[in-house]
Amino acid sequence: MSRFCGNKNTAPILQAAQQWQEVSLLNGQSLFGFGDIWNSHTLDELVTYFVDNLNYGEGNFVQKLETQLASARPESKILCAEIMWAMLLAPSNIKPSKKRENINHILAWAGVELPENQALLGDEPLSGIGSGGTAYNNLRWKELVYAIRLFKALFSLSPDERGKLLQNGQDFAQWLETIPDNGKRQFRHMLLYLLFPDGFERIFGQGDRKKVLKSFSGLDKQEINALKASEMDEALATIRAEQVESFNTEQLDWYVPPLKAMWQDTSKSKEGTEGHSIYDTLMTFLEQAHTESLRTQDYPRSHAGLTMRISFGAGNQAHVPWIGLLSAGQTPTKGIYPVYLYYRADSLLVLAKGVSATNPPLITWETDEESQTVEQYFQTTLHKSAIRYGESYIHQVYDLSEALDKDQIDADLDELIDEYLSIVGGLPIDVKEPEPSYQSDTQTASAAPMSVDSLMSDVFIGKQDIKDILALLHNKKNIVLQGPPGVGKSFVAKKLAYALMGEKAPQRVEMVQFHQSYAYEDFVQGYRPSDSGFELKNGLFHQFCSKAAKDPNNTYVFVIDEINRGNLSKIFGELMLLIEADKRGEEWQAPLTYSKDLGERFHVPENVHLIGLMNTADRSLAMVDYALRRRFAFVDLKPEFKSEGFTRFMQERGAEQAMIATITSRMNSLNDRIAKDSANLGPGFCIGHSFFCAASDSGLYDNAWYRQIVNFEIAPLIREYWFDDPGTAQSLIDELLA
Structure with missing residues (x-):
C-alpha cells in the first residue's frame, strides 16, 4: 500500500484530504464554511484575474497575487485561499505555521478570518507528507495556474461525471493529461497521492520519479523522458508490485529502507567524507562560517569521488562561503560543479549548479524554462540581488531557521551529483584521502622549501634583486611593491613571503585589499552589529597579529593589495607608529582607539612583515601618505619581456x-x-x-x-x-x- 510512509503518521493529512474531496470537490462547498464557492463561476473569476492576468513585475508571489485579485469578489479570494490550502497540504518542507500564515493572509483580502482552533489548519494536518523541493516554492505561481485550470476543467463537468472521475485514480490520472503543463507540475503528483494514496506514490519531484524508473525499469534516460506523467505512474506501480513480492510486505516506501538505498545509490564510493554522508561536513562548515577562522586544512579532500574545495575567504572573510565538488578538468574559475553557497546574511544555504564567473565554462548544465539562477531566486524571493554567484542555478534552497534533514540533504546532493557526472562524462576521479594532520594552528605543517633559487624558477626577477628585496623586507619589515599593470605584484608578493619564511606555509600568509570604504574598524578594531546590538570586534590585522604572537618562532607576512586606494591615516590609526621596524614588541604596546582603559594594549609582533602592493598606472589614486612612505621601503617591479x-x-x-x-x-x-x-x-x-x-x-x-x-x-x-x-x-x- 502506497500510503505507508515509514514512521510518519499520515492519517490526519489523508483524512483532511478526504474531507476536502467530499465537501468541496464533490459538493462544491467551502471547506472552511463560507458557502457555495467551488463552482465554475468563481473559478472563472480566478482565471480572469490571475491565470489570464499574470504579473511579471516587482514583488513576491503573495504581493503580486494580492494585486491581481484586488478587484475580485470575496468569494474568489476565499476560493483561492482554499486552493492554496490544498497545494500546501502535502509539502513537508514548509512549516505548518508558515502554511497558516499564507492561507490567512489570502483570507484577509476577503475580509474574513478563521478561528484559531480550526482543525484543518492544525499542526498535524499541515505537517506534510514529503518534500516539495525548492522548485515548488519558487514556482508557486505556476503551480497555482495549473491548479486553477485543473479545477476549472473539473467543475465544467456535470456532478455525476465529476463524482465518477473522483472514484477511480487511473481514470483521473488519464484525465489530468488534458490539463496544460500537466507533466511538469508537482501539484499533479501531490493531488493524486492525497486523493488516491493506495494507488499513487508520494514521489513529488520529477527528478526522483525518473531516478526510481532508471534504477528499476531498465529504460534509458531518453526513453524515460519520453513518458507521459500517467505512463510514469503505471511504471512506478509495476515496480512497486515487484518489490512487494520481492520483500513479501506492502510496508514499503521509496524514502525508507530498504527501497531508499536501491535508487539513491548510497553505496557508491565517497571516500573523504565520514559515513558516506556530506551532512557532518556541512554542519562543521556552517558552524565555522560564523567564526573568524578561514582554515580549511581539516576538511575532507573528496566526496563521492569528486575533489572537495572549501572557501571561507582569502584574507578577508567571504560574504558567501562555499563547498564545491569538482570533477577532473573543472575548476571554480573555469568549469561547472555542484556547490553549497552559504548566504550568511540571509540565513540561506543554497545547493546550486555552480557556474564559474571568472571564465566561461567549456561545458554547461542542462537547463530548461523551469531552471532558475541564484540571481533570479534572490530577485523574486528576497527582492534584491545575490551578493555573489548569481549565474549559478538553483537546485535546492534550505532555510536555516529550520533544522536540516540529514536524509534530505544527502538525497538532494546525490541527485545533483548524478546529473553532474552524466554531463561531465566518465567516472569520478580517484581521490586519495591524505593522512590526517594532528598539528595545531600554531604548529608549522610540513611545507615545501622555498629558497631563492626555487623562487627564481617562478618569477622573472634577477637573483641579486631578489636578495636585495628580501634583505629590505627582513630589516625594514615593511615594503611596497609598486609597478604598472601586469607585472605580477600579487604573485611576487606571495613568493617573497615564502622565500622569507624559507618554506611554503600559506597558513602564515594573509591578504587584504584596501578600497575607499575600508576603515580602521575593518583593519584594526571597531564596533559591529550583532544579534544583541553592537559588539567590539577585532579587525583582520589585529587577528593576524594575535595569531603571530602565539607563534613567535615563525615568520608571518600580511599582504595589502591596492594599498594606496584607502585612506591610510584613517585605516592604520595608531598602527602608523607600531608598524615601524624599531617599534615592534611588547615594550611598544599602546592602547587602541576602542580600548576600554589604558591597561588594554596592543603591539605588532616582531615576526610580522607587511607587503603592500601599488598600481602606478591608476590615475584615480592620490599620492601615498608621506608618513607611510617613511615606514615602508618601495620596490619597483617592471615588465620582464627581456628576461x-x-x-x-x-x-x-x-x-x-x-x-x-x-x-x-x-x-x-x-x-x-x-x-x-x-x-x-x-x-x-x-x-x-x-x-x-x-x-x-x-x-x-x-x-x-x-x-x-x-x-x-x-x-x-x-x-x-x-x-x-x-x-x-x-x-x-x-x-x-x-
Whole structure:
C-alpha cells in the first residue's frame, strides 16, 4: 500500500484530504464554511484575474497575487485561499505555521478570518507528507495556474461525471493529461497521492520519479523522458508490485529502507567524507562560517569521488562561503560543479549548479524554462540581488531557521551529483584521502622549501634583486611593491613571503585589499552589529597579529593589495607608529582607539612583515601618505619581456620561438613609447608580462591566442592611456596586431 510512509503518521493529512474531496470537490462547498464557492463561476473569476492576468513585475508571489485579485469578489479570494490550502497540504518542507500564515493572509483580502482552533489548519494536518523541493516554492505561481485550470476543467463537468472521475485514480490520472503543463507540475503528483494514496506514490519531484524508473525499469534516460506523467505512474506501480513480492510486505516506501538505498545509490564510493554522508561536513562548515577562522586544512579532500574545495575567504572573510565538488578538468574559475553557497546574511544555504564567473565554462548544465539562477531566486524571493554567484542555478534552497534533514540533504546532493557526472562524462576521479594532520594552528605543517633559487624558477626577477628585496623586507619589515599593470605584484608578493619564511606555509600568509570604504574598524578594531546590538570586534590585522604572537618562532607576512586606494591615516590609526621596524614588541604596546582603559594594549609582533602592493598606472589614486612612505621601503617591479625567465617560461608552455620573439619585440616597442611619453604617461604605465602568462584554453600559444590577448586585454588599456588621442591609440594597437 502506497500510503505507508515509514514512521510518519499520515492519517490526519489523508483524512483532511478526504474531507476536502467530499465537501468541496464533490459538493462544491467551502471547506472552511463560507458557502457555495467551488463552482465554475468563481473559478472563472480566478482565471480572469490571475491565470489570464499574470504579473511579471516587482514583488513576491503573495504581493503580486494580492494585486491581481484586488478587484475580485470575496468569494474568489476565499476560493483561492482554499486552493492554496490544498497545494500546501502535502509539502513537508514548509512549516505548518508558515502554511497558516499564507492561507490567512489570502483570507484577509476577503475580509474574513478563521478561528484559531480550526482543525484543518492544525499542526498535524499541515505537517506534510514529503518534500516539495525548492522548485515548488519558487514556482508557486505556476503551480497555482495549473491548479486553477485543473479545477476549472473539473467543475465544467456535470456532478455525476465529476463524482465518477473522483472514484477511480487511473481514470483521473488519464484525465489530468488534458490539463496544460500537466507533466511538469508537482501539484499533479501531490493531488493524486492525497486523493488516491493506495494507488499513487508520494514521489513529488520529477527528478526522483525518473531516478526510481532508471534504477528499476531498465529504460534509458531518453526513453524515460519520453513518458507521459500517467505512463510514469503505471511504471512506478509495476515496480512497486515487484518489490512487494520481492520483500513479501506492502510496508514499503521509496524514502525508507530498504527501497531508499536501491535508487539513491548510497553505496557508491565517497571516500573523504565520514559515513558516506556530506551532512557532518556541512554542519562543521556552517558552524565555522560564523567564526573568524578561514582554515580549511581539516576538511575532507573528496566526496563521492569528486575533489572537495572549501572557501571561507582569502584574507578577508567571504560574504558567501562555499563547498564545491569538482570533477577532473573543472575548476571554480573555469568549469561547472555542484556547490553549497552559504548566504550568511540571509540565513540561506543554497545547493546550486555552480557556474564559474571568472571564465566561461567549456561545458554547461542542462537547463530548461523551469531552471532558475541564484540571481533570479534572490530577485523574486528576497527582492534584491545575490551578493555573489548569481549565474549559478538553483537546485535546492534550505532555510536555516529550520533544522536540516540529514536524509534530505544527502538525497538532494546525490541527485545533483548524478546529473553532474552524466554531463561531465566518465567516472569520478580517484581521490586519495591524505593522512590526517594532528598539528595545531600554531604548529608549522610540513611545507615545501622555498629558497631563492626555487623562487627564481617562478618569477622573472634577477637573483641579486631578489636578495636585495628580501634583505629590505627582513630589516625594514615593511615594503611596497609598486609597478604598472601586469607585472605580477600579487604573485611576487606571495613568493617573497615564502622565500622569507624559507618554506611554503600559506597558513602564515594573509591578504587584504584596501578600497575607499575600508576603515580602521575593518583593519584594526571597531564596533559591529550583532544579534544583541553592537559588539567590539577585532579587525583582520589585529587577528593576524594575535595569531603571530602565539607563534613567535615563525615568520608571518600580511599582504595589502591596492594599498594606496584607502585612506591610510584613517585605516592604520595608531598602527602608523607600531608598524615601524624599531617599534615592534611588547615594550611598544599602546592602547587602541576602542580600548576600554589604558591597561588594554596592543603591539605588532616582531615576526610580522607587511607587503603592500601599488598600481602606478591608476590615475584615480592620490599620492601615498608621506608618513607611510617613511615606514615602508618601495620596490619597483617592471615588465620582464627581456628576461631569460620569461623566454624560458613561454618555451616550457609550448610557445614557438617566433611567437616569443613577436611578443618580446612588439611589447618592448610599445613600452618604450609609453615610457618616453613623460607628459602624460611614463615608466609607471608600461604594460607587464603577466598578460601572456595565463594558460591557454586550447593549449596552443599561436597567433589566434596572441591576438585575443591584444584585442581584449591590452587594446582597452591603450585606448584608456590615449583617451584624448584615439588615432595614436589605434595606430599602436595596429602595430601589435601587424
